[in-house]
Amino acid sequence: MSCCAPGTEGSLDMAGATLALPSAEELMLASRDLGDGLYQLDLSVPGVHCGTCISAVEQALMALSPVSKARVNLSTRRVSIVWQVPQDETAMDPVDLVRAIKRATGYDAHLLSAAEEAGDVMKAQLIRGVAVTGFAAANIMLLSVSVWSGAEASTRDLFHWISAMIAAPALVYGGRFFYRSAYAALKRGHTNMDVPIALAITLSYAVSLWETLHHGEHAWFDATVSLLFFLLIGRTLDHIMRDRARSAITGLARISPRGAMVVAADGSREYRPVEEVMPGDHIAIAAGDRVPVDGLVIEGESDLDLSIVSGESAPVAVGPGAAVQAGTVSLTGSLLLQATATARQSFLSEIIALMEAAEGGRAQYRRIADRAAQIYSPAVHLLAFLTFLGWGLFGGDWKQAMLIAIAVLIITCPCALGLAVPVVQVVAAGRLFQNGVMVKDGSAMERLAEIDTVVFDKTGTLTLGRPQLIDTVGTPTNIAMAAAMASRSRHPLSQAIYNAFAGPVPILGTVTELAGEGLSCDRPEGRYRLGSRAFACSGTVSTSDGGSEVVLSLDGLEIARFLAEDRPRPDAEAAIATLQQGGFETQVLSGDRRPVVAAMAARLGIDAFEAELSPGGKTQAIAALQGDGRRVLMVGDGINDAPALSAAHVSMAPATAADIGRQAADFVFMHDTLEAVPMAIRISAKAGRLIRENFALAIGYNIIAVPIAIAGYATPLIAAIAMSTSSLIVVANSLRLNHAARQAKVSLPEPDRRRPAALTAKVSPA
């Protein structure tokens, strides 16, 4: 994608397979009514990445007369448009907005789904919570410092009252996230990290209030609020990381078709949402379209790209009577289909069902922080309770026993723990981002650190998924002729021939494409044919072994020959060698034919492989491995990999993967190189080690601080100092990852220009 310079639209159209534009009805539905006939529409434009894109998109939209405001957000890659809906509906079609963007920059615009909005609301709430508790913590701390430095009794009481008044709203506003989560956990009979947090802040506030009422000396308002402040920072970081990755992933082009051109019995055509297509409907598919629902071909012939469905790299020719599956792309011809299933029952939906069934294993994974909390919170509660009993029974003063027990609860509150895990994971995710890997959430990194087996899909994962020329035989004139013919076809082999050719090509008249065979063109000097050997030189049989052969013939005589092959990704061999050296077992699971898979596995030095697997077969293979006690990382891209991606302990997909594959994967890598896999494992392992170190630090801190608290010496001053220092130490330790990862940074080739700029964006230290 060559930036947003004008004049590149043509080539973009060629490369970017035509995606169906959202329909006018869909766009109107997604718009918000602002009153006075004004509507606001938010579109996702994943392609924008520089200042020129911003002004190109905004100017193109502002040029449309009904548009009153257009603003691009480069961070989220969205454009927000406000426009006036005219009285007569005919004057302005919302699809024009999408077309204007496409025309100006060549980028596709997509509708946002409602789920994408929800994340933003939560993030804003959390940041506001941090701001409010931060304000409260700073002010209460100021007051507390003067109390600690020896304020008079009356001033102390006044300061305690002011603190109580500041703390109360902060506790409700900032604490609601923890109360809600703790309540949800308790309702299900679990306990999580939020239970001791909620308990500690509530009890400490209640006791401080009681102390204040009785002119007591020790109030814990500062501890309560600063605890909340630290923990909210941790929670917010965790959320921002997840949010960023999700928006980057969903922002990429969607692949499943939204609608279908339905042909009625009287020949009229209507574009309908894919959900409304019924079995028996006739659907027209143009060359380049994705098949929306499963169906039977009634008319027409074409080559279907099945790569995303079966993993098979070579297109398959179909004709009348053939069954086609949703998700495949018609490359060379137009088809008329009879739908045999609704969208819900189509192939894509079967995959979704398989994925849901496979989710089980991953859902059982409990995050390190939660597992720690499972041991930690009962221990803490028991300790506080025993302290209470001990002081009550032996000291006789139950009020003092209560105060000391609460001091124990506050001191042991998992402040450092709540901050330790998110900070490490945010720093690690930032590192991964800079190397072109996006991670969905922190738990994925924890799981990646545990794996021992790496399973790859072949087409699109180990290979780039598109054939490239490896051998060309012929005179320059004839090769130019072949390139000229190939430029007319979407067939991957034609594209390979055309892309490999640099230089002027002859101008041709009509080129006819015969699905499953090749191209032919009549010229004064004779009939040129480009295609399989059987088609170009009728009667002869292909002599090539492995790879795909394309022959150019003039009146049946061979004049040029091309050999293409789906090439492995750059560095695939090195990446696999690195993995094997690291003690990981590697395997290939593919839906492609056995000889092709065997050749690729041998070439990359992978011993174990399985071929001709169905999507269910892949899932079973993964399940079998995991049944043996292995922890599997699945790397795959196709729709057929999606269930296996869900079934694996942790999964990774290239950015070129099918939408559904990206959704299923925990990690998405943006560069062509497979080095991303060992690098992600390395950074995750390092992050896992740091998290354990932080736990050790936090436990060490508790070993020192808890006896002090149990002995009854923990004043609010000591609690404040202990809590802040332990948090700072843990954060400082986490930031070491930044340093370590920079040293270990993999050397990437020349940055890929297609890589969206957001991926290099730093994760702000908030």
Add this chain to the structure above:
Amino acid sequence: MNMLIYLIPVALLLGGLGLGAFLWSLRNGQYDDLDGAAWRVLEDEDQPRG
């Protein structure tokens, strides 16, 4: 001690002002597009956008 009566409200007010300014900027979308702002500063256009 009498000065506390006005100094504390002043301190809280100033802090509250800062908090208010932050919340306002958050709601106003000042942090929505940090990457875009870096590019927009380079734009030459004079006419303000609606």
